Amino acid sequence: MSGIRILQIAHDHPDFTPGGTEVLAHGLARALDATDAVDCSFLAASTSLTRPEDSPGGLGVHGADYLLRTGRYDRFSMARCDGTDWIEALARVIAAQRPQILHLHGLDRIGAEVLPVLRRLAPQARIVMTLHDFQMLCANDGLLTTSDGQRCAGPDPERCRSCVPAQTGASHALRRAHLLALLRLVDLFIAPSQFLRDKFIAWGIEPVRIRLLANAVAPLAPVAESARSRPDRFAYFGNIAPHKGVLTLLSAAQRLAGAELRIDLHGGLLHPEPEFAGAFAAALTAAGPLVQHHGGYRREELPGLLQRCDWVVMPSLWWENAPLVLLEARAAGRPVICSGIGGMAEIVADGVTGLHVPPGDAATLAEVMGRVAGDAALHRRLAQGQRKAQTPEAHKGFVKEHLEIYRSLTRRTAA
Structure with a gap:
């Protein structure tokens, strides 16, 4: 050759x-x-x-x-x-x-x-x-x-x-x-x-x-299948920015007050407009103990962070193309809940490797998260679909x- x-x-x-x-x-x-x-x-x-x-x-x-x-x-x-x-x-x-x-x-x-x-x-x-x-x-x-x-x-x-x-x-x-x-x-x-x-x-x-x-x-470092009986840990990965739908996620968290679940936000707040920075801080406070913002992360930390979650949430308001985080979730066997638009809808097969929600719809996002947090069988099926989609x-x-x-x-x- x-x-x-x-x-x-x-x-x-x-x-x-x-x-x-x-x-x-x-x-x-x-x-x-x-x-x-x-x-x-x-x-x-x-x-x-x-x-x-x-x-x-x-x-x-x-x-x-x-x-x-x-x-x-x-x-x-x-x-x-x-x-x-x-x-x-x-x-x-x-x-x-x-x-x-x-x-x-x-x-x-x-x-x-x-x-x-x-x-x-x-x-x-x-x-x-x-x-x-x-x-x-x-x-x-x-x-x-x-x-x-x-x-x-x-x-x-x-x-x-x-x-x-x-x-x-x-x-x-x-x-x-x-x-x-x-x-x-x-x-x-x-x-x-x-x-x-x-x-x-x-x-x-x-x-x-x-x-x-x-x-x-x-390939990432191996991420083991979740051993938790309740798939109730959700994680967001990406910049904290308006078009990423973070405020929608925090609004959904407010509607889930008192629920047995956890939402971890991994991403930096990079050079935000003052109005958005204020809105994010207020929404994070209102979401209460369900949500923690951990700031930015290094890519070598990602396998460990994915290991600690059951679901990856990507509630973007814009079209997206081929978000890396969705490919990384696929490689880790973590089902995704994402807006069913643009390139996201092509990477995540609704009901097969994850679930689609309407962009900007906090009520529907909250309903879906609350429902799947107690559905171990659904999580297991979608996780298997992810692993089949990402072969070595x-x-x-x-x-x-x-x-x-x-x-x-x-x-x-x-x-």
């Missing part, structure tokens, strides 16, 4: 920002590099917050990985505003690695202009991009929600203007046209969910250029499918 050289590029490193995109991209890179006849490197953007010793545009290293320091960045246009030194730094990586495949995991902070730069630096390489989020579609932090928190059907210049009023409708239209023009340089897109794939097709990407490939998480070979198959995509693209180049 002939060898193949790959460069994976992400907007951050999981050791600095352990988000889903960072963890999945880095895990894929490491698994590929461990495969025979594959040489895979990883390049991540870094900021002054995580690497203050690096100068903007400079190139650093972190273990076996490259770090490309980014500076000022315009989130609306997805453009870097920190000069051009980064191009020379990127050229050094390309010259050293000579990649045949350039696999990007989004454009945030790296900047959309990286696409023509990569095409110039490595004209024979094929460019792949995994669409992990909606940043390109939505200038409102990629959330696809309106300014009043409602889910958005999709980008439209005038509708987008209501969320980002500092930009005219024409500016929103030009943003879309500019990004689509640059994205023509991508040979193939990968979509982890059908929901996200449909959104990008509606936005303007040709269906033939977007391949559906569900994410799979690298799942991540190996995920890596293999990526290699098949890469080899197909390189054969097309050779032809």
